[in-house]
Amino acid sequence: MAKRTTIxxxxxxxxxxxxxxxxxxxxxxLIEKVRSSVRIGENAYSDNGELTxxxxxxxFYTLQDFMQISKSYKARKVFCVATxxxxxxxxxxxxxxxxxxNLKLNIKVIDGTKEAYYGALAALNLLPPFKEAVTVDIGxxxxxxAKIKDGKIVDTISLNVGTVRLKELFFDRKKxxxxxxxxxxxxxxxxxxxxxxxxxxxxxxxxxxxxxxxMREQKYPIDTLHAFEYKYDRYEKFxxxxxxxxxxxxxxxxxxxxxxxxIREGSTIFYVLNKRLKTRKVVTSKAGxxxxxxxxxxxRNTNYRFPHNFNVSIKSLLDRFALLPxxxxxxxxxxxxxxxxxxxxxxxxxRYRFELLQAAKLVLIFNRLNIYSNSDYSFFFLLENLNFxxxxxxxxxxxxxxxxxxKGKVDSTIYKNYKKLLPDSETMAWxxxxxxxxxxxxxxxxxxxxxxxxxxxxxxxxxERELFLAKEIxxxxxxxxxxxxxxxxxxxx
Amino acid sequence: MAKRTTIxxxxxxxxxxxxxxxxxxxxxxLIEKVRSSVRIGENAYSDNGELTxxxxxxxFYTLQDFMQISKSYKARKVFCVATxxxxxxxxxxxxxxxxxxNLKLNIKVIDGTKEAYYGALAALNLLPPFKEAVTVDIGxxxxxxAKIKDGKIVDTISLNVGTVRLKELFFDRKKxxxxxxxxxxxxxxxxxxxxxxxxxxxxxxxxxxxxxxxMREQKYPIDTLHAFEYKYDRYEKFxxxxxxxxxxxxxxxxxxxxxxxxIREGSTIFYVLNKRLKTRKVVTSKAGxxxxxxxxxxxRNTNYRFPHNFNVSIKSLLDRFALLPxxxxxxxxxxxxxxxxxxxxxxxxxRYRFELLQAAKLVLIFNRLNIYSNSDYSFFFLLENLNFxxxxxxxxxxxxxxxxxxKGKVDSTIYKNYKKLLPDSETMAWxxxxxxxxxxxxxxxxxxxxxxxxxxxxxxxxxERELFLAKEIxxxxxxxxxxxxxxxxxxxx
Numbered sequence: 001m002a003k004r005t006t007i008x009x010x011x012x013x014x015x016x017x018x019x020x021x022x023x024x025x026x027x028x029x030l031i032e033k034v035r036s037s038v039r040i041g042e043n044a045y046s047d048n049g050e051l052t053x054x055x056x057x058x059x060f061y062t063l064q065d066f067m068q069i070s071k072s073y074k075a076r077k078v079f080c081v082a083t084x085x086x087x088x089x090x091x092x093x094x095x096x097x098x099x100x101x102n103l104k105l106n107i108k109v110i111d112g113t114k115e116a117y118y119g120a121l122a123a124l125n126l127l128p129p130f131k132e133a134v135t136v137d138i139g140x141x142x143x144x145x146a147k148i149k150d151g152k153i154v155d156t157i158s159l160n161v162g163t164v165r166l167k168e169l170f171f172d173r174k175k176x177x178x179x180x181x182x183x184x185x186x187x188x189x190x191x192x193x194x195x196x197x198x199x200x201x202x203x204x205x206x207x208x209x210x211x212x213x214x215m216r217e218q219k220y221p222i223d224t225l226h227a228f229e230y231k232y233d234r235y236e237k238f239x240x241x242x243x244x245x246x247x248x249x250x251x252x253x254x255x256x257x258x259x260x261x262x263i264r265e266g267s268t269i270f271y272v273l274n275k276r277l278k279t280r281k282v283v284t285s286k287a288g289x290x291x292x293x294x295x296x297x298x299x300r301n302t303n304y305r306f307p308h309n310f311n312v313s314i315k316s317l318l319d320r321f322a323l324l325p326x327x328x329x330x331x332x333x334x335x336x337x338x339x340x341x342x343x344x345x346x347x348x349x350x351r352y353r354f355e356l357l358q359a360a361k362l363v364l365i366f367n368r369l370n371i372y373s374n375s376d377y378s379f380f381f382l383l384e385n386l387n388f389x390x391x392x393x394x395x396x397x398x399x400x401x402x403x404x405x406x407k408g409k410v411d412s413t414i415y416k417n418y419k420k421l422l423p424d425s426e427t428m429a430w431x432x433x434x435x436x437x438x439x440x441x442x443x444x445x446x447x448x449x450x451x452x453x454x455x456x457x458x459x460x461x462x463x464e465r466e467l468f469l470a471k472e473i474x475x476x477x478x479x480x481x482x483x484x485x486x487x488x489x490x491x492x493x
Numbered sequence: 494m495a496k497r498t499t500i501x502x503x504x505x506x507x508x509x510x511x512x513x514x515x516x517x518x519x520x521x522x523l524i525e526k527v528r529s530s531v532r533i534g535e536n537a538y539s540d541n542g543e544l545t546x547x548x549x550x551x552x553f554y555t556l557q558d559f560m561q562i563s564k565s566y567k568a569r570k571v572f573c574v575a576t577x578x579x580x581x582x583x584x585x586x587x588x589x590x591x592x593x594x595n596l597k598l599n600i601k602v603i604d605g606t607k608e609a610y611y612g613a614l615a616a617l618n619l620l621p622p623f624k625e626a627v628t629v630d631i632g633x634x635x636x637x638x639a640k641i642k643d644g645k646i647v648d649t650i651s652l653n654v655g656t657v658r659l660k661e662l663f664f665d666r667k668k669x670x671x672x673x674x675x676x677x678x679x680x681x682x683x684x685x686x687x688x689x690x691x692x693x694x695x696x697x698x699x700x701x702x703x704x705x706x707x708m709r710e711q712k713y714p715i716d717t718l719h720a721f722e723y724k725y726d727r728y729e730k731f732x733x734x735x736x737x738x739x740x741x742x743x744x745x746x747x748x749x750x751x752x753x754x755x756i757r758e759g760s761t762i763f764y765v766l767n768k769r770l771k772t773r774k775v776v777t778s779k780a781g782x783x784x785x786x787x788x789x790x791x792x793r794n795t796n797y798r799f800p801h802n803f804n805v806s807i808k809s810l811l812d813r814f815a816l817l818p819x820x821x822x823x824x825x826x827x828x829x830x831x832x833x834x835x836x837x838x839x840x841x842x843x844r845y846r847f848e849l850l851q852a853a854k855l856v857l858i859f860n861r862l863n864i865y866s867n868s869d870y871s872f873f874f875l876l877e878n879l880n881f882x883x884x885x886x887x888x889x890x891x892x893x894x895x896x897x898x899x900k901g902k903v904d905s906t907i908y909k910n911y912k913k914l915l916p917d918s919e920t921m922a923w924x925x926x927x928x929x930x931x932x933x934x935x936x937x938x939x940x941x942x943x944x945x946x947x948x949x950x951x952x953x954x955x956x957e958r959e960l961f962l963a964k965e966i967x968x969x970x971x972x973x974x975x976x977x978x979x980x981x982x983x984x985x986x
Contacts, residue, residue: 065937
């Protein structure tokens with residue numbers, strides 16, 4: 001039985017259940033996600049935080065359904081965390097007890113610094129590596145910040161300002177940006193100056209919605225929010241404009257109508273906060289408290305970090321789809337041998353070795369995903385499943401090399417679409433050549449090592465065996481410059 | 494350990510290995526496919542069929558690699574069949590013995606009627622149901638016909654005419670369509686008149702290439718060859734034109750250059766054959782001898798037919814991707830209840846019940862495939878994986894209902910693209926409503942039965958439980974006409 005864990009997160013606006021399945025010690029993937037707009041905090045902020053009986057009922061029935069779902073999947077652990085809506089509710093214990101008694105579920109009401117910590121833990125482990133940043137999680141009832149430096153969470157703070165709170169205190173009462181931003185400024189004056197950071201990692205619905213809008217405006221070539229980055233000063237005006245927009249004008253922005261509810265409030269907070277933090281770059285994180293809670297559990301014996309050189313997305317793909325794991329690893333070795341022989345031609349600084357070798361590991365999986373297919377759905381599948389700890393440039397390069405390996409050459413139409421995130425076309429041609437050749441050599445699934453020698457005019461690949469199937473591909477392969485490819489068997493002498 | 498079977502097929506032009514994995518008694522899917530252009534029959538037809546030493550070497554090394562691949566996957570059975578190239582080679586036993594001795598592989602050289610039988614077995618079990626048809630498999634060295642009537646293969650015949658043979662005898666010797674077609678006509682005069690059939694099921698590379706070209710010409714909305722149909726009289730001229738084309742003009746047809754080699758020869762055979770058979774409709778089959786050999790093994794205890802009401806594609810998807818199989822089945826029941834209550838409104842003849850219920854079974858799988866995704870790759874994935882025993886209309890309807898269920902409404906842009914293969918937009922709205930509602934009800938994964946009553950203005954769904962999560966969806970669901978939806982819990986009275 002696969003090991004499954006349920007995480008339930010009770011926010012002011014909505015409740016979300018996710019179920020993760022572990023495929024090996026540190027690799028996992030999402031198997032279920034259900035979100036319900038419970039609005040447990042409805043009418044609470046203007047009423048001293050008291051939860052209404054109706055809101056508690058809605059939340060209770062939703063949790064009942066969530067427990068049913070968790071049981072159906074035979075999840076072994078359930079973690080349920082609640083943030084500001086319950087934290088700030090004087091009558092929360094009524095609700096917590098009812099749930100404990102009737103559903104046998106322990107709601108952990110976490111304080112703001114814990115909430116900030118979980119968000120930071122997710123960013124630290126699931127975003128591409130960075131040296132220094134501050135995570136910002138704008139929620140319905142509070143906003144959490146965590147300062148991260150050199151792989152450590154060095155400080156956290158929770159601020160009593162959130163979108164729903166701001167809405168009920170200002171925007172719903174016909175007071176807009178001006179009053180609200182003044183209020184936010186006051187709250188933010190608590191933030192110590194050592195939180196300042198060039199890089200802000202944005203968590204939560206508001207920041208995601210803004211990033212989505214910016215991606216649309218840029219005609220950004222890939223449709224992935226997680227790890228999407230933008231220069232803040234280029235979009236500061238835009239964010240301010242959203243914050244100041246009359247509600248009826250929100251439709252002029254490329255923002256989903258489901259966000260109209262609190263986007264102005266969230267943008268106000270984000271705008272004021274970035275002023276204070278002197279933000280230069282925003283990195284979007286789709287991973288937040290839920291992921292943090294899960295990571296806190298699975299990484300408890302490794303100091304809350306993944307092992308060095310471990311990539312959870314790639315490992316999860318290998319765990320789930322590799323029928324021949326040794327051959328996957330061997331393809332990586334083959335690609336590395338060929339790369340080692342050729343890299344002086346196009347990549348002296350070894351900038352693309354990592355992506356090439358990851359792609360090589362995934363070649364057999366890609367072929368398998370493609371097996372019934374004419375289309376390129378596997379490319380998009382990979383793009384989506386290479387979500388964690390990889391920059392957009394890295395994951396796109398990995399996925400597109402696999403796509404090009406199918407035809408053995410760079411498809412210039414496709415390349416053009418993604419050009420601004422990819423290496424130059426000469427480099428692409430070399431990398432595509434190497435991945436295609438590696439695929440040709442592993443085609444017979446043989447695990448014999450290969451030796452690769454290149455002298456500028458001749459690329460010689462020697463193996464114990466015949467490399468018979470590879471020869472057919474090599475005949476047709478497109479080379480990045482003029483040289484001959486010789487496949488030699490040792491037994492031939 | 495999953496049960497895997499390797500099938501190797503030695504044709505005149507190429508050798509192909511496939512590996513199938515069984516996921517339950519009758520369900521399987523392809524996990525590996527390797528093709529090599531061995532041309533074992535090269536220069537054979539003009540030389541009395543003798544295999545050359547070079548061709549035998551190429552074939553031997555390829556088989557050696559194939560055996561390595563099969564071993565890597567730990568396939569439990571290996572079936573290797575050879576058709577006309579070996580059948581017609583006086584020196585075949587030399588090759589067969591060498592392979593048996595060195596590779597421990599038994600090549601089964603099958604006669605033409607057996608070859609026709611395997612192709613027909615694949616068509617019978619893997620195409621949408623039909624009453625009467627003749628399968629036509631145009632190969633390199635021979636052409637096989639099988640007459641199928643009422644689910645039985647009633648007669649088979651193998652003709653000594655194939656593309657490579659025709660090429661070497663005519664087209665390579667500067668004799669073209671006229672001489673070749675006369676020759677083919679003579680050979681075909683052997684075909685007894687009871688083979689005549691309105692429907693020709695086409696197998697093999699030539700017929701596939703022609704179908705592909707016709708799909709392009711039609712701007713056919715889906716990219717699936719298997720089960721693609723066309724009216725023969727509309728394309729007879731086109732096929733004749735290909736057959737008569739000078740080789741340098743082939744590029745004017747939407748035909749892949751890898752087919753130039755034998756497309757004129759194949760088209761000549763197909764053209765003459767259709768004249769003789771008085772073909773009215775051509776159905777393309779991507780399943781042929783290899784699939785037939787595999788089916789012959791797995792269906793040996795069920796009279797070589799799948800059980801009644803069994804669909805191998807759908808079962809294979811459920812086997813591989815359903816984490817909650819009982820809930821998948823329950824979703825089908827829920828959809829059937831709702832359909833039963835509503836069908837008089839839009840589908841009195843119950844034309845779309847089958848597709849709706851298949852879609853319902855797959856709802857949870859579709860959600861899961863979609864879980865990390867913004868895009869619609871899961872839709873294309875499904876289209877490709879619903880390949881067998883479903884008409885294009887059926888599989889498209891199933892896949893698109895699942896796609897529309899995500900947003901809870903018909904997407905009119907997408908609908909327009911596929912319109913000519915789909916029901917009218919009113920029917921689509923009803924079906925989309927039912928699948929969306931079914932998904933909403935199964936969202937809590939509860940297996941309690943539901944009762945559905947509809948009186949023209951009120952749709953009432955009653956369950957033991959609260960249907961709390963469903964209520965949220967129902968509020969927003971788009972209805973195909975004005976009526977109210979009430980979700981009732983029995984415990985509420």
